[in-house]
Amino acid sequence: MQEKNLSSNNFEQCIKCTICTAYCPVVAVNPAYPGPKQGGPDGERLRLKNKYFFDENLKYCMNCKRCEVACPSGVKIADLIHSARRRYSVETPGLRDRVLAGTDFMGKAARPVAPLVNAVMSSKVVKDVLDVMMDIDRNRKFPKYKAKGFVSWFRKNAQAKQEGYSRQVAFFHGCSTEFQHPEVGQAFVKVMNAVGIGVQLLDEKCCGVAMVSNGLWAGAARHARHNVSVFKEAVAKGLPIVGVSSTCIFTMRDEYPDILEVDNSEVRDSITLVERYLFELVDSGQVKLVFKKDYRARIAYHIPCHMEKLGWSLFTKALVQMIPGVSLTVLDSSCCGMAGTYGFKKENYKYSQAIGEHLFGQIKALSPDFVCCECETCKWQIEMSTGRTVLNPIVILADALDVDATIAANAAPAAAAAPAAADAIDG
């Protein structure tokens, strides 16, 4: 009698209940996709017999993990699908997929000529050409590259004073902070420094999530091995690895071992998202946040799929709700449809927008001052599709923070800092 599972993805536990299908955003809009149950555990039984049962249409899976979150039996359905793509797919990623997956390479190439690239990429003619030649949908808006990246800003403006702090973190900034949204990294440094924590950079490579999506397995695994070895050095020095993008953090904690088979067990528990890191410090009374009295905002919180999978949205909610002038509405959890590079592709664009429709409708109806969300590609999708601004929670916290009061509250002993600490929120 079999009492134990044989596989790490638990596929033997599937009872065919179809709950995964009920929550799959792709099945609802794209009939070419075989669906999580068929593509995952059902298909795996066949594939184990014969690899020719592999279905290339599994590429339509967005890897949002909503099937896994819903599964009552603990089956890692999306892992099954992506491991199968890795093992059996015979399609070679083309130029388009390599360009989309090379987030750091493309960022570095575009930076010296950023204004030109941004202008060219928003021109209709270029979009039409890309649509026809490269199957990148002409309706998609491209995120703007910045001429100056986060790292050069950091080296010039922040690095020198970091050694002065008694506590330190290693910051995994990710590609979008470096190339498109340096303000997210600047906000991170501002908040960390205000609570008395110094920031150190890592010799990081792209987490690899876009390469996983585009079938560039060897490259993704290479990045994973590099990052894990860099993290090991940081952890040995007692530094936690703190990031600002839910997708990077999720990928490095879970996709490295589950899909790329890169062992991260020594560092996994040290890889965290800034919202969780900060919440734990505040909750345990180790740091205090003091916010501006006149900060006012009506914020809608979109929980990205990978944040759902991490299960950490409660930390973001708790932190943002600490800001006195904020009214926060948590949106009905649903996928925005972007899924990293998925929504750029011509064959997916229509489905991508259909998947996000429910979310866009909620945002438009609510008409908040802005949307809060930890994932940069959700940001691109929501901004393009609703016209609303989307801010990373750390940017909101940094904007609302009364920096001087926070520095005072964290520097002085609690009793001495009474005037500032009176408004401080502690655990």
Next chain:
Amino acid sequence: MKFDVILIGGGLSSLVCGIRLQKAGRRCLMVSAGQNALHFSSGAFGLLGSLPDGTAVQYPLEAIPSLPAGHPYAKIGVGKIAEYAAMAPGFFESCGVHLVAAAAAADPVLRSVRNGFRFTATGTMKPAWLAMSEVAFFPTEEALRDSDGVPVESALIVNFAGFLDFNARFIAEGLEKNGIRCRLETVRIDDVERLRKNPSEMRSVNIARVMTREQNWKGFAYQVKELMKGEDMVVLPEVFGLGGELIPQWLSEMIPAKVTYVGTMPPSVCGIRTQMRLKEAFESAGGTFLLGDEVLDPEVEDGRVLCVRTSNLGSMRLVADSYVLASGNLFGNGLTAAPGEFREPVFGLDVDYPQDRSDWYDPDFFAKQNYIGVGVKTDGAFHPYIAGRVVENLYVAGSEVGGCNSLAEGSGAGVAIMTAFKVADGILGRQEPANA
């Protein structure tokens, strides 16, 4: 992280308990390892359909005093059950879940709840207490043949071409036993036809998702009207209510006959809707719901739970004054079975089960199965035991509670709701009735 109450499990019982507590001002955290049994709901809630010996029950409250002492209803007491039963429809209504009951006079109290009947996916009539609004539910077995005073003599059963989870022949057989002539038809809707490309995923909920589009349900209604040949009743699969109760109502108005929706094989469309509404009610009252996470590594000392942890939150200690375990039975992994024993996997609570394995099951698949009745041992207030010692700040609710065979009795939802109310009252420190 600190909460007033941590609830383990995210199904009917946990949600009812959590909503009551959260609305009473307690800060609740609910942790659910994946979705729950509401996704397999028949669309109706049973309180007590038959006694343990198989005798059919017409008035559930009247039958409760004859239940054995270890039965969860016996622990709660008939007085409290009557009070909770009267409260339940209003409670669900306030969460956006509209439930229908079979009419009964308020007096005497023990006859204030009367079983109605739901018409099942296999064409049989089963007793039920409350039903989700669009589900085929009748005050008496005879009412199946009644359409506003006019006898139903003929029925048209309509299915989607290629949909295997709605067995029209079983349903026809059941109706014909009741003297109703049946005719079977299928319809094709473009959006549903597209789903057929992938037959293994052509399931109730996928059809329900495309049927929320106006052109589809209207097109469906027109096709049904075309197919009708003067039948008194039209029987449809229950795949129209995912977004709300309105589309099934509108369909019923468009089709010129008595329209009866019959549940499909799982997943249950109205069950999923109910789960979504209850979760919304819990969250909008301020509760925190963690889906896809699992409670592990509890610390228990001197008969008290000190904290729990979860797989997603890692080493973080989650602390509460009270804890509720409502993570289901074997089906929901609230209990696990090995060849020699049953276990409760989170806390290692004492479980009540027949020692001789041959008593766990009957080789006749359709007979009453004892393993269904296996559950956690509890005291009168639903506190469990670890190695014979009561755990004072932990409560058990729902199908995880032992002492009854809910499948054989038709009491699954009733036990889930009644134990949830009772546990919530216990946590809120409300008065125990004298007979408890």
